Structures are given as C-alpha cells and as structure tokens.
Amino acid sequence: MSTTALTCKNIEVDFDGFKAVNGVDLTLDRGEVHFLIGPNGAGKTTLVDAITGLARYTGSVTKDTAGKGAVELRGKKVHHIARAGIGRTFQTATVFENLTVAQNLDIAAGAGRSPWTLLRRRAHLPANVTAVIEQIGLHEHADTPAGILAHGQKQWLEIGMLLVGDADVLLLDEPIAGMGADERETTGRLLHDIAATRAVAVVEHDMDFMRAFASRVTVLHAGTVLAAGTVDDVSNDPRVQEVYLGTTHTESDMEPADAATA
Numbered sequence: 001m002s003t004t005a006l007t008c009k010n011i012e013v014d015f016d017g018f019k020a021v022n023g024v025d026l027t028l029d030r031g032e033v034h035f036l037i038g039p040n041g042a043g044k045t046t047l048v049d050a051i052t053g054l055a056r057y058t059g060s061v062t063k064d065t066a067g068k069g070a071v072e073l074r075g076k077k078v079h080h081i082a083r084a085g086i087g088r089t090f091q092t093a094t095v096f097e098n099l100t101v102a103q104n105l106d107i108a109a110g111a112g113r114s115p116w117t118l119l120r121r122r123a124h125l126p127a128n129v130t131a132v133i134e135q136i137g138l139h140e141h142a143d144t145p146a147g148i149l150a151h152g153q154k155q156w157l158e159i160g161m162l163l164v165g166d167a168d169v170l171l172l173d174e175p176i177a178g179m180g181a182d183e184r185e186t187t188g189r190l191l192h193d194i195a196a197t198r199a200v201a202v203v204e205h206d207m208d209f210m211r212a213f214a215s216r217v218t219v220l221h222a223g224t225v226l227a228a229g230t231v232d233d234v235s236n237d238p239r240v241q242e243v244y245l246g247t248t249h250t251e252s253d254m255e256p257a258d259a260a261t262a
C-alpha cells in the first residue's frame with residue numbers, strides 16, 4: 001500500500017521576475033517510482049532545488065512521516081532537509097574517490113557520529129551498511145576504492161549512500177545518463193526495489209527508461225504541470241505530444257522512444 005512521503009503545494013520559484021516554477025503541485029508516494037519529465041528548461045531541476053532547500057520558493061513542501069505527521073520544509077536549511085529524510089543525487093556522482101565502497105557507505109551512515117568515531121577503524125561494518133552493499137549490487141566491491149568503479153557502479157554507490165543515511169524520499173537527477181543497456185536495466189530494478197518502502201522521484205530525459213520503469217509520471221512545461229498520471233495517460237495526452245513533437249525540443253521527443261539523454 002502506498003503512503004504519501006512528500007507533498008508540494010503551489011510551488012513558485014522566481015528568478016528576478018522569471019517564474020522557473022509556477023504553481024506546481026506534486027505528491028510523492030512510497031511504493032512508486034515517479035518520473036519528472038519535460039523539455040529542457042521546464043523547471044524540473046529548479047523544483048528539486050526548491051524541495052532540497054537550494055532554491056527559494058513560495059508555497060509549501062511537507063514531509064509526511066508515518067505516525068509522526070507532516071513537517072513543513074520550507075525555510076529549513078539544506079542539512080535539516082536532508083536530515084528530515086530527503087536525499088538527492090546529481091548527474092555527476094559525488095563519492096569519496098579515495099575511500100572504498102564500504103568506507104563511503106560507513107561515512108554516509110554515520111552522519112550523526114562524532115568525527116573521532118568516524119575515523120576509528122571498524123572491525124565490523126554496521127548491519128545496515130552490509131545490507132545496502134548487497135542491495136546496490138556492490139558486495140564484491142566492498143573494498144574497492146570508489147574512484148575505480150565503473151560509471152554505473154558509482155551512481156549505485158551514491159544511491160546507497162542515501163539509503164544508509166535513511167533517506168525516505170530519493171530525488172535522482174538523470175541516474176542513467178552515460179550508462180549502458182545492462183546498467184540501465186539494473187538501475188531500473190534497483191529503483192523499484194528501493195521504492196518498495198520509500199518514495200523515489202527521477203528527473204529523466206530518457207523516454208525508453210521512463211516507459212519501462214515509471215509507476216507514475218509528471219510532465220512539467222514552462223514551470224507548470226502539463227500532465228500527470230500513468231505512462232499511458234501522459235503518452236496519450238495531446239498536450240504532452242504537442243510539447244514534445246510540436247516544438248523545437250526535438251532532443252526530448254517522445255518518439256522515437258530512445259531519443260535523448262540530455
């Protein structure tokens with residue numbers, strides 16, 4: 001059963017009079033892989049920036065925690081928002097290249113620990129770190145320096161760092177950019193595995209990937225929600241077809257399916 005993890009109401013981001021996000025409502029539910037799509041400049045990244053505290057906005061973003069009610073995130077500092085369970089990745093993975101996979105995860109898991117305990121060598125990894133290494137498929141690379149991981153593996157490690165940090169809402173910016181077919185497939189399955197208990201939102205340009213793995217889709221255009229629903233709902237929406245086919249944004253075309261990775 002899906003439960004709501006994040007609710008955005010009437011979000012507006014204004015850059016000197018230009019509304020990059022203009023009255024967006026969005027709900028992210030646990031149990032779903034929710035794709036945010038739209039042509040270049042639609043406002044996808046700015047919306048994620050607002051949710052994570054990097055862009056000032058009006059409106060409301062509330063984090064819903066089962067049993068504890070809703071907490072307003074607007075006005076909170078970036079690290080408070082992260083601590084409230086909102087995790088984010090960027091297109092370029094930001095892992096500690098000289099540390100091993102296990103050390104990267106151990107540090108991400110220890111956000112609340114003192115620097116001294118973080119530095120101390122640990123005889124055994126905490127159970128949650130071991131479980132996440134398994135979940136992200138890097139158990140054979142636990143002692144591999146992150147810097148020599150393949151591109152896809154680095155992305156999975158970064159997602160793993162959000163998981164051990166107890167992110168309940170994961171906002172992923174083009175997680176499959178630069179990945180091969182097998183890595184994309186693995187990533188899609190990983191996202192659904194994660195979404196079993198958390199909310200996952202993916203900003204994406206790759207329409208094949210969206211069709212294969214989206215539980216729900218929100219289409220942004222010019223800072224507003226153009227359409228929302230299932231893959232079929234949005235694919236069959238004439239307004240969505242118009243935006244993708246009737247404008248110059250052909251690099252994001254809905255057809256052919258594999259048109260773009262921005």
Ligand SMILES: Nc1ncnc2c1ncn2[C@@H]1O[C@H](COP(=O)(O)OP(=O)(O)OP(=O)(O)O)[C@@H](O)[C@H]1O
Nearest residue numbers: 015018020038039040041042043044045046047262
């Ligand atoms: N700091 C800023 N100052 C002014 N305008 C900005 C700023 N950041 C983004 N914009 C503008 O806001 C609009 C939305 O940009 P945004 O990056 O959110 O779009 P996007 O949907 O993520 O696009 P893409 O898919 O190309 O990444 C664009 O017109 C962009 O030029």
